[in-house]
Amino acid sequence: MTAANDxxxxxxxxxxxxxxxxxxxxxxxxxxxxxxxxxxxxxxxxGIIFFAPPLAVVQRLYEMAISGExxxxxxxxxxxxxxxFVIALVAGLILPFLLRLSARLTEAVEPxxxxxxxxxxxxxxxxxxxxxxxGDTPKIVIVVLMVFYVIFITTFAGIRAVDRRLINMARIMGxxxxxISREVIWKSMQPFFYAGLKVALPRAVGACIxxxxxxxxxxxGYYIEHSRELSDTVGVFAGxxxxxxxxxxINMIVEKMEKAALAWRPVDRT
Amino acid sequence: MTAPLLEIRNLGKRFxxxxxxxxxxxxxxxxxxxxxxGEFLTIIGPSxxxxxxxxxxxxxxxxxxxxxxxxxxxxxxxxxxxxxxxGLDRRVGYVTQDDNLLPWRTTLDNVLFPLEVxxxxxxxxxxxxxxLIKAVGLSGYEKYYPxxxxxxxxxxxxxxxxxxxxxxxxxxxxxxAAVDAQTRTQLQExxxxxxxxxxxxxxxxxxxxxxxxxxxxxxxxxxKQPTRIASEHKIPFGRxxxxxxxxxxxxxxxxxxxxxxxxx
Numbered sequence: 001m002t003a004a005n006d007x008x009x010x011x012x013x014x015x016x017x018x019x020x021x022x023x024x025x026x027x028x029x030x031x032x033x034x035x036x037x038x039x040x041x042x043x044x045x046x047g048i049i050f051f052a053p054p055l056a057v058v059q060r061l062y063e064m065a066i067s068g069e070x071x072x073x074x075x076x077x078x079x080x081x082x083x084x085f086v087i088a089l090v091a092g093l094i095l096p097f098l099l100r101l102s103a104r105l106t107e108a109v110e111p112x113x114x115x116x117x118x119x120x121x122x123x124x125x126x127x128x129x130x131x132x133x134x135g136d137t138p139k140i141v142i143v144v145l146m147v148f149y150v151i152f153i154t155t156f157a158g159i160r161a162v163d164r165r166l167i168n169m170a171r172i173m174g175x176x177x178x179x180i181s182r183e184v185i186w187k188s189m190q191p192f193f194y195a196g197l198k199v200a201l202p203r204a205v206g207a208c209i210x211x212x213x214x215x216x217x218x219x220x221g222y223y224i225e226h227s228r229e230l231s232d233t234v235g236v237f238a239g240x241x242x243x244x245x246x247x248x249x250i251n252m253i254v255e256k257m258e259k260a261a262l263a264w265r266p267v268d269r270t
Numbered sequence: 271m272t273a274p275l276l277e278i279r280n281l282g283k284r285f286x287x288x289x290x291x292x293x294x295x296x297x298x299x300x301x302x303x304x305x306x307x308g309e310f311l312t313i314i315g316p317s318x319x320x321x322x323x324x325x326x327x328x329x330x331x332x333x334x335x336x337x338x339x340x341x342x343x344x345x346x347x348x349x350x351x352x353x354x355x356x357g358l359d360r361r362v363g364y365v366t367q368d369d370n371l372l373p374w375r376t377t378l379d380n381v382l383f384p385l386e387v388x389x390x391x392x393x394x395x396x397x398x399x400x401x402l403i404k405a406v407g408l409s410g411y412e413k414y415y416p417x418x419x420x421x422x423x424x425x426x427x428x429x430x431x432x433x434x435x436x437x438x439x440x441x442x443x444x445x446x447a448a449v450d451a452q453t454r455t456q457l458q459e460x461x462x463x464x465x466x467x468x469x470x471x472x473x474x475x476x477x478x479x480x481x482x483x484x485x486x487x488x489x490x491x492x493x494k495q496p497t498r499i500a501s502e503h504k505i506p507f508g509r510x511x512x513x514x515x516x517x518x519x520x521x522x523x524x525x526x527x528x529x530x531x532x533x534x
Binding site: 168190264266 | 359368435
């Protein structure tokens with residue numbers, strides 16, 4: 001009793017911030033527990049064909065890791081999503097910077113780019129298979145199409161949001177357009193760029209997985225679809241967990257990069 | 271007196287009217303003056319008299335609708351957007367009302383920015399930047415970001431960022447308007463001290479009569495719209511000056527009053 005009292009009194013001067021933080025973590029644990037319980041409950045209620053129990057999924061993931069199948073599939077998905085992502089990133093960044101140089105060209109081209117965004121990308125899949133066969137290419141194209149617009153639109157908005165006065169200042173000091181693009185526009189659109197990345201990266205992985213549902217012999221999407229064909233619900237769930245983990249890890253990396261790149265911003269220095 | 275370094279002839283500015291509004295009005299019309307090399311010219315005018323527009327046209331980030339500007343006797347094209355050369359090949363510096371520091375650059379990197387974009391970033395340039403930082407009391411703040419500095423410190427950074435690349439003409443648009451009175455006096459003293467060292471040509475726009483008199487060799491008073499020069503006042507004080515004591519000098523009240531009477 002005395003010991004407990006001591007702990008309380010010594011913790012008190014640390015201020016409400018610490019206990020606030022502890023409360024949040026406690027709340028998260030409770031919430032995670034509730035979700036797990038709901039998952040287990042659903043598995044009991046609906047049966048293993050419709051809802052795989054959590055422990056069986058963990059068991060499956062463990063087996064996949066031991067056999068190396070997990071890394072093989074994750075790598076396949078990661079490779080295609082990243083190739084598509086990089087192509088879309090380069091195109092989505094360069095195009096707005098080029099359009100910036102001509103207001104008239106921008107006005108002429110912009111509506112077409114925005115209208116083409118309205119095409120449901122997955123509807124193109126059969127046609128893409130017709131063109132590119134069943135290899136990596138149709139999946140890469142789908143990823144590119146899903147990612148490009150996000151990068152293009154955020155970059156475009158970022159360029160438009162740059163403070164004109166900073167550009168004028170740089171011009172007066174003798175900066176040419178390349179230097180202005182690099183040192184003023186690119187730097188000041190970083191918050192937009194990272195906002196775009198955070199939407200685009202999960203999209204890239206998601207698009208790749210859907211692509212794998214349609215045509216593939218490997219990858220996380222293939223694993224999920226293949227498991228479904230075998231009525232292996234545990235496999236379906238294991239694949240979903242794997243895909244989710246992949247996206248979360250990618251997001252964590254982007255957030256670390258963003259923190260480092262935007263260290264100058266007052267809001268990010270708490 | 272030698273030929274003026276900068277000559278403004280019949281300058282006019284008209285803003286395109288918006289839809290549904292009457293014909294465009296002239297903000298500035300028939301405005302002429304000239305500035306000899308090494309003069310500290312102050313321009314004073316009521317708010318809304320197009321002071322910033324005037325400087326924007328001299329700095330060539332804004333087109334003029336009429337008139338011409340001569341630099342060293344050469345007519346520089348100011349009527350066509352395409353022929354504008356912002357900063358006139360680094361010969362015209364511009365310290366704006368807002369500090370316009372790059373928020374992602376530290377104090378030192380902001381001061382080095384013009385040298386960097388001009389490809390002149392060598393050891394000599396770095397030494398010059400360091401000495402200017404020291405001269406305005408920013409030593410120790412080189413690694414701070416603009417949002418971590420006070421308003422006065424940001425003004426100083428913005429001021430020496432223009433001084434560091436040594437343009438022969440420097441335009442200043444109410445650079446000290448947004449700081450408190452005490453900081454302003456300090457900044458004015460800093461500016462005069464730096465100016466005594468280099469004696470650049472300065473065109474300093476303000477709406478504060480005391481500031482115009484304390485800093486300038488000559489003060490121009492602007493009219494209301496459409497803006498022209500209403501009058502010219504020689505400031506009868508020698509150099510170097512002490513900004514704090516200027517109010518007590520004989521003749522100050524007289525100059526102050528005659529300018530005040532001009533401003534409607």
